Amino acid sequence: MIEITLIQKIVLCAALAQVTFEYFLRRANERHLLAMRDEPPPESGDLMNRETWAKATDYSLAKSRFASVEDVFGFVLFVGVFLYLFPFAFLEANWGAEVSQKASPWLCAFVVTVFLTALQIPSLFFDWRKQFSLEEKFGFNKSTKGLWVVDKIKGAILGFAFSLLLLALMIWLYREISFAFPETWWVLVFVVFFGIQLLLMILWPKFIIPLFNKLSPLEEGELRDRLMALSDKTGFKAQAIEVIDGSKRSGHSNAYFTGFGKFRRIVLYDTLIEQMETEEIEAVLAHEVGHYKLGHIPKRLAISFFLGLGGFFLLSYFLKSPWFYEGFALDSSLTKSFAPALVVFSLVLGFFTYWLSPISNHFSRKHEFEADHFAKEAVGSPEPLVSALRKLYVENLSHPLPHPLMTTFHYSHPTLLERENALRSEN
Helix, strand or coil: CCCCCHHHHHHHHHHHHHHHHHHHHHHHHHHHHHCCCCCCCHHHCCCCCHHHHHHHHHHHHHHHHHHHHHHHHHHHHHHHHHHHHHHHHHHHCCHHHHCCCCCCHHHHHHHHHHHHHHHCHHHHHHHHHHHHHHHHHCCCECCCHHHHHHHHHHHHHHHHHHHHHHHHHHHHHHHHHHHHCCCCHHHHHHHHHHHHHHHHHHHHHHHHHHHCCCEEECCCCHHHHHHHHHHHHCCCCCCCEEEECHHHCECCCCEEEECCHHHCEEEEEHHHHHHCCHHHHHHHHHHHHHHHHCCHHHHHHHHHHHHHHHHHHHHHHHHCCHHHHHHCCCCHHHCCCHHHHHHHHHHHHHHHHHHHHHHHHHHHHHHHHHHHHHHHHHHCCCHHHHHHHHHHHHHHCCCCCCCHHHHHHHCCCCCHHHHHHHHHHCC
């Protein structure tokens, strides 16, 4: 019988608390949706007819039940990995050698990457079922099985390569810098780490997205002229407006902008262009421009920077604490070993930061309201954006009236009715 340490018990309780809370949260939301399924409430207005409303409800219920099964499986898998596989992997590989700087950074990074990649293999089954069962049932799947497999292979190769390179660099930097700056090495290492993240934000749309999707310049015509005019009017000055072939995988639609500075570009899903009128797309673009003009991206990056810096500070503290390693059933000889400490953070941190999600979502929803207001002012009326949002909800079968607690914990965007009320009540 394995002996469980106090720290392991705390982590297991945190994991159980999250999965239990999520279960009851989803059950509450399902009861809330079922109560309205056959008779749309008056506040839903004329958004959907009864058939579409029932279908949107069924889609939300199906996703909720699927997620509950996935959560339970993930919890069982975590317990097994956390109590058995994780300690075995690091103890049996003689990771004490890393303390004396003998183990190669590449070897350490390779083992960590293999370990974390292997943990993602079971999720492939759920991804397959979601794509070819759930999404297929409600008419959203446009992908072929062959394309899905190719996507997963490409994603696995890229993910493994990025992880290996980044981890090897982090381990090497830690070893080199911690000798000269034993108390502040974490600041310098995090700055490099964050800088690489910013670089990826620039490189991702240019080099990575094209490996999966075709990006084409928006063709000449009224739509492009109006979008470019709006871009100039709002001072956005986008480098390009591109169309992504999202329809080859899904019937869902969206729009976003990526990059920053002179590298920013606007991306529209081809499904969005098919579903909306020119003035509606213009309003959607104005909303995305609003995020940029109102400084939401720098604010989010700043928050991410300081949270990440705090995370590296904690990592630096735990790295030099023998009780931390012993608490996770690792030998104290591993103290100051970067690789196992990093894996611990990857496995357990989410169970504690989960409870902060309402705070993050609150500010995200606030930014969405602000961007909506910007779009209203930019196009001169709330109606184009209201109409666009309504189409997005109907086409994506998004339920407009989730349980309030579900919104608090999981919604980074306000609900449709909240956005409509805010747009039409503003002066």
